[in-house]
Amino acid sequence: xxxxxxxxxxxxxxxxxxxxxxxxxxxxxxxxxxxxxxxxxxxxxxxxxxxxxxxxxxxxxxxxxxxxxxxxxxxxxxxxxxxxxxxxxxxxxxxxxxxxxxxxxxxxxxxxxxxxxxxxxxxxxxxxxxxxxxxxxxxxxxxxxxxxxxxxxxxxxxxxxxxxxxxxxxxxxxxxxxxxxxxxxxxxxxxxxxxxxxxxxxxxxxxxxxxxxxxxxxxxxxxxxxxxxxxxxxxxxxxxxxxxxxxxxxxxxxxxxxxxxxxxxxxxxxxxxxxxxxxxxxxxxxxxxxxxxxxxxxxxxxxxxxxxxxxxxxxxxxxxxxxxxxxxxxxxxxxxxxxxxxxxxxxxxxxxxxxxxxxxxxxxxxxxxxxxxxxxxxxxxxxxxxxxxxxxxxxxxxxxxxxxxxxxxxxxxxxxxxxxxxxxxxxx
Amino acid sequence: xxxxxxxxxxxxxxxxxxxxxxxxxxxxxxxxxxxxxxxxxxxxxxxxxxxxxxxxxxxxxxxxxxxxxxxxxxxxxxxxxxxxxxxxxxxxxxxxxxxxxxxxxxxxxxxxxxxxxxxxxxxxxxxxxxxxxxxxxxxxxxxxxxxxxxxxxxxxxxxxxxxxxxxxxxxxxxxxxxxxxxxxxxxxxxxxxxxxxxxxxxxxxxxxxxxxxxxxxxxxxxxxxxxxxxxxxxxxxxxxxxxxxxxxxxxxxxxxxxxxxxxxxxxxxxxxxxxxxxxxxxxxxxxxxxxxxxxxxxxxxxxxxxxxxxxxxxxxxxxxxxxxxxxxxxxxxxxxxxxxxxxxxxxxxx
Numbered sequence: 001x002x003x004x005x006x007x008x009x010x011x012x013x014x015x016x017x018x019x020x021x022x023x024x025x026x027x028x029x030x031x032x033x034x035x036x037x038x039x040x041x042x043x044x045x046x047x048x049x050x051x052x053x054x055x056x057x058x059x060x061x062x063x064x065x066x067x068x069x070x071x072x073x074x075x076x077x078x079x080x081x082x083x084x085x086x087x088x089x090x091x092x093x094x095x096x097x098x099x100x101x102x103x104x105x106x107x108x109x110x111x112x113x114x115x116x117x118x119x120x121x122x123x124x125x126x127x128x129x130x131x132x133x134x135x136x137x138x139x140x141x142x143x144x145x146x147x148x149x150x151x152x153x154x155x156x157x158x159x160x161x162x163x164x165x166x167x168x169x170x171x172x173x174x175x176x177x178x179x180x181x182x183x184x185x186x187x188x189x190x191x192x193x194x195x196x197x198x199x200x201x202x203x204x205x206x207x208x209x210x211x212x213x214x215x216x217x218x219x220x221x222x223x224x225x226x227x228x229x230x231x232x233x234x235x236x237x238x239x240x241x242x243x244x245x246x247x248x249x250x251x252x253x254x255x256x257x258x259x260x261x262x263x264x265x266x267x268x269x270x271x272x273x274x275x276x277x278x279x280x281x282x283x284x285x286x287x288x289x290x291x292x293x294x295x296x297x298x299x300x301x302x303x304x305x306x307x308x309x310x311x312x313x314x315x316x317x318x319x320x321x322x323x324x325x326x327x328x329x330x331x332x333x334x335x336x337x338x339x340x341x342x343x344x345x346x347x348x349x350x351x352x353x354x355x356x357x358x359x360x361x362x363x364x365x366x367x368x369x370x371x372x373x374x375x376x377x378x379x380x381x382x383x384x385x386x387x388x389x390x391x392x393x394x395x396x397x398x399x400x401x402x403x404x405x406x407x408x409x410x411x412x413x414x415x416x417x418x419x420x421x422x423x424x425x426x427x428x
Numbered sequence: 429x430x431x432x433x434x435x436x437x438x439x440x441x442x443x444x445x446x447x448x449x450x451x452x453x454x455x456x457x458x459x460x461x462x463x464x465x466x467x468x469x470x471x472x473x474x475x476x477x478x479x480x481x482x483x484x485x486x487x488x489x490x491x492x493x494x495x496x497x498x499x500x501x502x503x504x505x506x507x508x509x510x511x512x513x514x515x516x517x518x519x520x521x522x523x524x525x526x527x528x529x530x531x532x533x534x535x536x537x538x539x540x541x542x543x544x545x546x547x548x549x550x551x552x553x554x555x556x557x558x559x560x561x562x563x564x565x566x567x568x569x570x571x572x573x574x575x576x577x578x579x580x581x582x583x584x585x586x587x588x589x590x591x592x593x594x595x596x597x598x599x600x601x602x603x604x605x606x607x608x609x610x611x612x613x614x615x616x617x618x619x620x621x622x623x624x625x626x627x628x629x630x631x632x633x634x635x636x637x638x639x640x641x642x643x644x645x646x647x648x649x650x651x652x653x654x655x656x657x658x659x660x661x662x663x664x665x666x667x668x669x670x671x672x673x674x675x676x677x678x679x680x681x682x683x684x685x686x687x688x689x690x691x692x693x694x695x696x697x698x699x700x701x702x703x704x705x706x707x708x709x710x711x712x713x714x715x716x717x718x719x720x721x722x723x724x725x726x727x728x729x730x731x732x733x734x735x736x737x738x739x740x741x742x743x744x745x746x747x748x749x750x751x752x753x754x755x756x757x758x759x760x761x762x763x764x765x766x767x768x769x770x771x772x773x774x775x776x777x778x
Contacts, residue, residue: 116709118665118702120678120747202627204620216707266616277624314623316616322748323705342626344619349636355558355605357751359636369626370636371619374608407608409679410748419615424635426594426609427602 001195003243004094006072006187010101013050013146021181024188026101028148028178036173037150042158042166047151048174049389051104053144057133058382060390060398063105063152063167064253065142065260068098070179071247078179079248081230083169083223091243096182101146102260103175107153107167108392110160115217128378128405128413129256130398137382137402139421140414141265149389150174161213164223168252193243193271197279202313206242206270207284207303207336208262208418209319209329211254215289225254226262226320228285237303238285239310242271245283256415257320265420266316281310288320288328296328297335304335314342318417321348322410326361337366346419349375351408359425374423376412380404433477433587436508437466438501438515438531438544440524444484452523454486456500458507468573469514472580481508483531487523490530497527501534510540512587517545517575518552520567525552533559541586545575548601557640561586562601602638642755647772656771659738661761663746664719664778665703666694666711675745677704681753683744683761688737692726693717703778705747720776738770746778 008021016027030048037046051057069078074093081087112119132138133147154166197203212234213225225232228240228250240249245267251259267283274280286303290296307315315336319329329345336343349359349372359372382402388394405413414421441451443464462470462479470479483504490497505513513535515528528544529552535542536559545563546552553562563578565571578599586592594609595602611618618635625632650656661683667675673684694716701711701719711719720741728734742761746754765773 116707118677118704120704122679218707269616313627316619316623342623344623346615346619349606351750352606353750353752355603358639358641359606363639369622369634371615371622372635373615375606377608379608409750419619422610422614424609424611425606427638428594428605428607
């Protein structure tokens, strides 16, 4: 596979009369974009706001984050398969991207009781589920980007899953609309990823765990998880070329595990080092939430066999936390090590409960090399802000100083399982 | 600090020159000045400190008569009032490790800084991890000189009241406490560095090392099921409809205790599942017994396969429950079951 990634690096986004990209500035015609989104009769209301680095802005109710991308040569469409988009194989030809900015959807979460899920909300817990764009709490990579926040309220009668479909539809419409602004313009830079393996280098794979929402929503076509070419079902592991991941072949959020970190951090970085430090042989997506231990073991074995068949010497394994999903990931590490593949697990840790609880929910003797992305807590402080962007009625206290999340009971500020932040824990 | 530090050193009977395993019953004794490895310690201290006394105790004595040994050690420390206590190194010797740990714990209770050295898998580390400041060692006593150098450096640092940094950086055995910091590179870069180092045979260090899971030895098998009283515990969140104890859908801190006396089958009218981690629709609209298999157990009871089912079951939600509360819930249930003569328990996990 060979993919050219033409970057239209964007250092500012401004509302204007037209929508165009020039000299690193995206001018955005707000009313035209909103008109496009409101064409969907299931959108009850929509708004667009811009959050820039350094601004006194807090973003809440974030549903998903993606970078605007568009295929200009080669088969398919960026973020393929979802909501009826073509499933033609992506990852070849040329893709335009707007680096330095995102489309960030904000929407209220649906009533999960409809899926038989009882609330896990605990009063008095600092959940840390917000993004600060400035100040000492601006520790996410999104704080360094121009975020086009799309605040969407789907029609009220919808169940959470179809409502999410409306939000995703709006996100993709907006990203397509924005990415078209790059046509006829000259990119800031063009990166060429020729993924042909070079002789003499070690081979690596990235094995990522993605949750299937099927067992939760009882809907085989559920949108409430990361889709591979639009598919979220509980299926055996998928082998993707890394350039397919760059084209958004794995897209969609599960909770606050968003799309952007997958396309813009670990995969992009590994593609950049391909052919220099190692050969990046493939991205393997392992579905989690299998019901039986033997099914979990089987999927782990299949993923390890895929990696071994590709000739992998090493694997970076990443989970989607927590509970049984983490167990699925540990089994992947175990299967890879048993297949002779040197494996490093990247994960967020559990609360250490003042030194009395182990950092990993479960482990195995084969789990010897782990990179910690912290325990979900954030140091803060998160001082008061002037503007809060988000869906629904915004409570007054969102403008106040926010308590730093502790990371206790599975809460997390950034849900970083891909190592996209510099947060980590060390032993004392 | 103007004057030299007063240092007390601890050794077992072997390193203290008393004798081998045959002298392991030797009670606590104290000698003035350095003994054996204490001379290397004195050399490493240079003019920063003086080994004023050496406490020596037999490995068996200290391991088997901890209270007595602890009292004698306390008296010795009171007598010499040291500024710093150094113990060992004990390497991988478990009883010697426990002796070093005892000295350090007594010193700590007297607010005297104390440093020991031992293998990270030494039984004393496993037992007293949070209380020890220990330089990690291998199993090879020929490393004595180098380790004593590290003990002295760490000892001088804590004796001067300086706050210690991370375990890896300062060179002590981790206490199991994790602190959030910012690394110099993002996680995926560190992961790639680590995997390439592993493949290419270069040194690497995992960022998660201490595991410290509880190991629970299983109870012996039930000898005669037909005489057994079976207790039921569920973490599937089955509760009387209305959830009288307000068991939350996740992060539970307590369990409910409910009677099933005279009930052969749970009905959706009277029972519900409040678990927040899986789809409960079928349990709550059709059949809650999937999450507490009462009919099957009642049948076994009727057939005489088991003698009886204990009339109360315990229920909580096993979703993101922290280890501490889970341990307390378990201990409370086990206590009641044991007192009530429950022979065996079935745990339905959720």
